[in-house]
Amino acid sequence: MLEVEHLSAWYDRKNPVVRDASFGISPGEAVGLIGVNGAGKTTMLKALCHAHRGCSVGALRYRGRPVTPATAAFKRQRYLALAEDSSFPTWSLDTFVRFLGRAYGARRRARLLDELVEGFDFGRYRGAPFASLSSGSRKKASLIAAFHAQVDILLLDEPVDFLDFSATEYLYQRILAAKEHGQAVLLSSHIAESFTRCTSRLLVLSSGSLSAPVPTPADSRDVASLIA
Numbered sequence: 405m406l407e408v409e410h411l412s413a414w415y416d417r418k419n420p421v422v423r424d425a426s427f428g429i430s431p432g433e434a435v436g437l438i439g440v441n442g443a444g445k446t447t448m449l450k451a452l453c454h455a456h457r458g459c460s461v462g463a464l465r466y467r468g469r470p471v472t473p474a475t476a477a478f479k480r481q482r483y484l485a486l487a488e489d490s491s492f493p494t495w496s497l498d499t500f501v502r503f504l505g506r507a508y509g510a511r512r513r514a515r516l517l518d519e520l521v522e523g524f525d526f527g528r529y530r531g532a533p534f535a536s537l538s539s540g541s542r543k544k545a546s547l548i549a550a551f552h553a554q555v556d557i558l559l560l561d562e563p564v565d566f567l568d569f570s571a572t573e574y575l576y577q578r579i580l581a582a583k584e585h586g587q588a589v590l591l592s593s594h595i596a597e598s599f600t601r602c603t604s605r606l607l608v609l610s611s612g613s614l615s616a617p618v619p620t621p622a623d624s625r626d627v628a629s630l631i632a
C-alpha cells in the first residue's frame with residue numbers, strides 16, 4: 405500500500421530528527437512505530453502527510469505509484485490522527501466530519517458515523533465545540549473522524565492516550581476491523597499492549613534512525629525491551 409524510502413525530517417536542517425527512514429506497509433496490515441519520548445515519531449508521521457515543512461523523501465509509492473506527500477490522490481487516501489489536536493476549537497464532530505467529507509471528496513456515511521459515536525460513547529458530545537471537550541473526548545472525536553474517513557492508510561499517533569478502558573478496547577476493535585477491510589495502519593504508542601493486540605510488525609525509531617521491521621513480540625514486556 406505504502407512504500408517509503410529515505411525519508412528525512414528536521415527542524416534544524418543540520419541536525420535531522422529522522423534520517424533516511426525506509427519502510428513499507430501492506431494492505432490489511434497494522435505496523436507499530438515505537439521510540440522514546442522525542443524520538444521523532446510525530447515528526448515522521450507529519451512529514452509523510454505534508455504537515456511538516458522540513459523534510460525530504462527519496463521515493464514514496466502509494467499502491468505502487470510514485471507520489472509525494474503533497475500529491476492530491478495520495479492525500480485523499482491517508483489520514484493522520486494526531487496525538488494532540490487543538491485545531492478547529494469552535495467546531496463540533498458533526499461540523500468536522502462534514503468538512504472532511506468535502507476535503508476528502510467522500511460521502512458522509514451516516515450509519516458508520518453513528519456506529520463509531522456509539523462505540524466510543526461520544527453521543528452526548530456530538531454537537532459540542534472541541535474546545536469544551538475533555539482530553540479523552542477530544543481524542544475520541546479525532547479517532548471517530550479518522551475511522552469514518554475510510555481511507556486506505558490510517559496513521560494513528562498515540563491513539564490510546566487519554567482514552568478510558570472501554571474506548572481503548574473499542575479502538576483496538578476498530579483497528580482490527582480496519583485491517584480486515586484492507587486498510588493499512590501505522591500506529592505509534594507508548595502502550596506496549598497496543599502493539600501486541602493490533603500489530604504484526606514493529607519499527608523502532610532510535611537516535612534518528614528507523615530499524616528494519618521486527619515481528620511484534622507476543623509479550624508486552626518484550627515490546628518495551630526493544631527500545632530499552
Ligand SMILES: Nc1ncnc2c1ncn2[C@@H]1O[C@H](COP(=O)(O)OP(=O)(O)OP(=O)(O)O)[C@@H](O)[C@H]1O
Binds near residue numbers: 415439440441442
Ligand atoms: N516545533 C519544534 N521545533 C523544534 N524542535 C521540535 C519541534 N517539535 C518537536 N521538536 C523536537 O523534535 C524531536 C522529535 O519530536 P517528536 O514530537 O517528533 O517526537 P515523538 O517521538 O513523537 O515524541 P513523544 O513520544 O514524546 O510524543 C524532539 O527532540 C522534539 O523536542
